[in-house]
Every structure is written in structure tokens, then in C-alpha cells.
Amino acid sequence: MRSVKKPVILTITTDSAPQYDVVIGRDVRSEAGSRIRKALGRTTKRLLIVTDGRVGRLYLHELKELLAASGFEVCTHQFRGGESSKTFRTAESILRALAANNLSRDDAVVALGGGVVGDLAGFAASIFLRGIRYFQIPTTLLAMVDSSVGGKTGVDLVSGKNLVGSFWQPAGVLVDVSYLDTLSGRDVTSGLAEMVKHSALCGKGMLERTSQMIEAVRLAERPSVAEGLIGSIAANIEFKASIVGRDERESTRKRGSKSRKILNFGHTLAHALETATDYKYFRHGEAVMIGMRFALEISKKVAKCPSKDVNLLYDVLHRAGPTPSVADIDPSAVLSALRFDKKSQDGELSMVLLRGIGKPYIFNIGPVATTSVERPLIEFLEKES
Incomplete structure (x- = not known):
């Protein structure tokens, strides 16, 4: 493995x-053992690495060796990847693995994978023995900039996404951009979508830098070497952390830009699209891109978002990548x-709109059944x- 530049x-x-x-950083996964040991302390003896089949084939053996070299006893658990696996059944399989391997309250879970792996591993950690620690090693761009930080964990139900879960902060996060080189183009686009979302909420300066970074990713030989990528990931994490720090548990009492709810920009329609297609058609970020475009249409009418801001954001979304067709999706x-x-609250649906780039607005749109x-x-x- 190549030498690691200062992360x-x-x-x-x-x-x-x-x-x-x-x-x-790039190639910082070579430091996984020492970084996790520093985050968890000397009393932690046993780790359960949770991953999916695809990521496991690529990176599990390497991580096991690194952790064992740092003195950990390492157990592993794999499941079939994808949003359709984000269920109670999969969470239970992780809990059974924790119990079968006799993990104690001093031990920990390591989530190696994308957002689904992180959500499930974190949820299982939050309820096993009434809560043990977990460490995130995200392998997708979306997980790096969004789901690995913030403490939201959970599972989906048939009736909706993320309806059951907990707030459980990780003990640490290791972001190695070299993992991105084995992602599909769709998965790269999915992560770029979340970066555009953060930028739209933050302001035009961040949106311009994100636009430049997207161009660099598209032109680069491989994603991990794109100019500005590491700095852009750091900026996204800092922005999300600043929101979470003000409203960690998404309080109903927080309003406007002080509410964590603004991070749901694009997610109202996105989650509905994912649910309506059984989580098998869209990558999460693709659905969010469509959801942001819908939110922009409503923003023009309700929040009086300037046309120049709408057009600018449409342009950046277009450059982030294509989205699957919705032609065959039943609106009902x-x-x-x-x-x-x-x-939603009391049957009323809320939606994050924009009064302009960097000016989020939470709008109570009313009952879903209305015109x-x-x-x-x-x-x-x-x-x-």
C-alpha cells in the first residue's frame, strides 16, 4: 500500500x-488499526466487522489483518447489499452475530460499507446490550459525506423508509477516498447528489466549489485523484456537523436554518420514490436529485426562489449525472x-424548499391528499x- 499523505x-x-x-485522506485505510484503537481505547478487545457481500469481497480480508495486527480479536458478519436489506431481519442477524461472538459492552462494531451497512451496523450497536460503540469506515461517496456522520441509524418498513431507528453517534470515522475507485458510475453520481444538496443549503460559494469538483471527478482517471475531492468531502462533513450540532435529534421546536430538518431537502419525494419502487430501482442519491428538482419547482411558486438560482442549481444537478426515468412509476x-x-406531523406533510441558494425554508404543504x-x-x- 502506498505511503499516506497527512490526512x-x-x-x-x-x-x-x-x-x-x-x-x-487517500490510502488512510492502512492506518485503520491504530485509528480504531485510538478511538476505542485499550479496554476494547473484540470487534465485529459488519459489511455486505460486494464490499466484503474487495476489502474485508485487508481490514481483518490490519485490526488483528493492532491486537483486536476480529469477528465478521456479511449480508446481501442494497436498500432492500435494510430490515429488522438483517438487523437481527447482526445482533445474533454479536451475541454468538460474545461481544461485551467494552467491545465494538465496525461498519465497512455504504449507507445501508452503516445504518444497520449503527442500529444494531445502539440496541445490543443497550448500546455498544461502533466505528464507521464508509466506502461510498454518499456515506462519506452524509450518512457516516450525524448519528442517524435505522431500518425501513414496508410502509416507509427509516421509520424505525435511533440516534447513536459513532466513536470515529475513517474516510479513505481510494475506496471510491471501485464504485459504479451510478454510485458516484449518487454521492455527488448529496454534495450538491449540502451546497444548495449552504450557499453559492460552496455550490461553485462543488461544481468545480464535479468537473474534476468527471475528468479524472479515477475518482480518488480528482482535484479538490478531499477538501470538498471535508467541507460537506463540516457543514453537516454544524447543522447536527445545533439540532442533533431533529427537534420539532427548531425552525428554519437552525433545524436539522433542512438536511431533508429533496428527501420528501426521494423517499416516496424509493418506497414506491421497493428500494430496487433508484440509488438513494438519484432519488434525491429528482426530489430536489421537484422541491425547486415548488420553491419557485411558494418560496419565490429566484429563477437564476433555480437554473443554476438545475445546471449543477445536470452535471452531477443522469437519473433513471420515472416514466413507468405510478403516481398513486x-x-x-x-x-x-x-x-409528516399530524397528517400534514412538510417539505424543505429554497427561498434562494443558501436560504432553506421548511414549508408545511398540508395533507397529502390535497391538490x-x-x-x-x-x-x-x-x-x-
Whole structure:
């Protein structure tokens, strides 16, 4: 493995857990053993690595050897990858593995994979023995910039995404951009979508830098060597951490830019699209891209978002990559999924809109069954087809 340049290290502070470090760099996975030992301390003896089959084939053996060399007893658990595996059944299989390998409260889980792996491993860690620690090693761009930081864990139900879960902060995060070189083009696009989302919420300066980074990723021989990538990932994590630090548990009392809910920009429709297609058609970021475009259409009418801002964001989204067609998706199935959205309260659906780039606005759109949702959604899906 190549020598490691000095990584970027961010320290994340929350109200519910000790502060932890996010280490970001190229080939930093060679330091996994020492980084995890530093994060967990000397009393931790046993680790359960949780991963999916694809990531396991690529990287599990290497990680096991690195952790064993740092004095850990290493156990492993693999499951079939994909959002359709984010269920109670998979979570139970992780819990059974923890019990079978006799992990104690001093021991920990290591999540090696994308967002689904991190959500499931974190959820299992949060409820096993009423809570043990876990460490994140994200292998997708989306997980690196979004789901590995913030403490949200959980599983999906048939009626909706992320309806069951917990807030459980990791003990540390190791972000190695060289993992991105084995991602598919769709998975790269999915991660870029979340970076555009953060930029749209933050402001035009960050959006411009993200746009430049997207161009660099598209031109690079491989994603990990794209100019500005590590700095852009760090900026995304810092932005998300700043929001989470103000509103870790997504309080209903927080409003406007102080609310963690603004991170749901694009997610109202995205989650409904994923649910309506049984989590088998879209990558998460692809659905978020479509959801952001829908939110922009509503933003023009409701929040009076300037056309120049809408057009600028549309342009950056277009350069981030294509999205699958929605031509064959039944609008009634999408509307049905919206009714079970976890972001709704008292039957009223809320949606994150923009008054302009960097100016998020939480809008109570009303009951899903009303024409305020149905008509714009049907028109939008027809336009996207």
C-alpha cells in the first residue's frame, strides 16, 4: 500500500456523546488499526466487522489483518447489499452475530460499507446490550459525506423508509477516498447528489466549489485523484456537523436554518420514490436529485426562489449525472408512500424548499391528499418522464 499523505482530521462534537474524529485522506485505510484503537481505547478487545457481500469481497480480508495486527480479536458478519436489506431481519442477524461472538459492552462494531451497512451496523450497536460503540469506515461517496456522520441509524418498513431507528453517534470515522475507485458510475453520481444538496443549503460559494469538483471527478482517471475531492468531502462533513450540532435529534421546536430538518431537502419525494419502487430501482442519491428538482419547482411558486438560482442549481444537478426515468412509476404509489413519510406531523406533510441558494425554508404543504401535492407531483412526474 502506498505511503499516506497527512490526512485531514475533523473533530465532531455533539451533546449526546463524546467528541470523535473524522479522518479523511487517500490510502488512510492502512492506518485503520491504530485509528480504531485510538478511538476505542485499550479496554476494547473484540470487534465485529459488519459489511455486505460486494464490499466484503474487495476489502474485508485487508481490514481483518490490519485490526488483528493492532491486537483486536476480529469477528465478521456479511449480508446481501442494497436498500432492500435494510430490515429488522438483517438487523437481527447482526445482533445474533454479536451475541454468538460474545461481544461485551467494552467491545465494538465496525461498519465497512455504504449507507445501508452503516445504518444497520449503527442500529444494531445502539440496541445490543443497550448500546455498544461502533466505528464507521464508509466506502461510498454518499456515506462519506452524509450518512457516516450525524448519528442517524435505522431500518425501513414496508410502509416507509427509516421509520424505525435511533440516534447513536459513532466513536470515529475513517474516510479513505481510494475506496471510491471501485464504485459504479451510478454510485458516484449518487454521492455527488448529496454534495450538491449540502451546497444548495449552504450557499453559492460552496455550490461553485462543488461544481468545480464535479468537473474534476468527471475528468479524472479515477475518482480518488480528482482535484479538490478531499477538501470538498471535508467541507460537506463540516457543514453537516454544524447543522447536527445545533439540532442533533431533529427537534420539532427548531425552525428554519437552525433545524436539522433542512438536511431533508429533496428527501420528501426521494423517499416516496424509493418506497414506491421497493428500494430496487433508484440509488438513494438519484432519488434525491429528482426530489430536489421537484422541491425547486415548488420553491419557485411558494418560496419565490429566484429563477437564476433555480437554473443554476438545475445546471449543477445536470452535471452531477443522469437519473433513471420515472416514466413507468405510478403516481398513486408515490402519493401513497408520501402519506407515511416520517417527516409528516399530524397528517400534514412538510417539505424543505429554497427561498434562494443558501436560504432553506421548511414549508408545511398540508395533507397529502390535497391538490396542493397531487397536481404538482403528477405534473412534475410527467415532465420528468
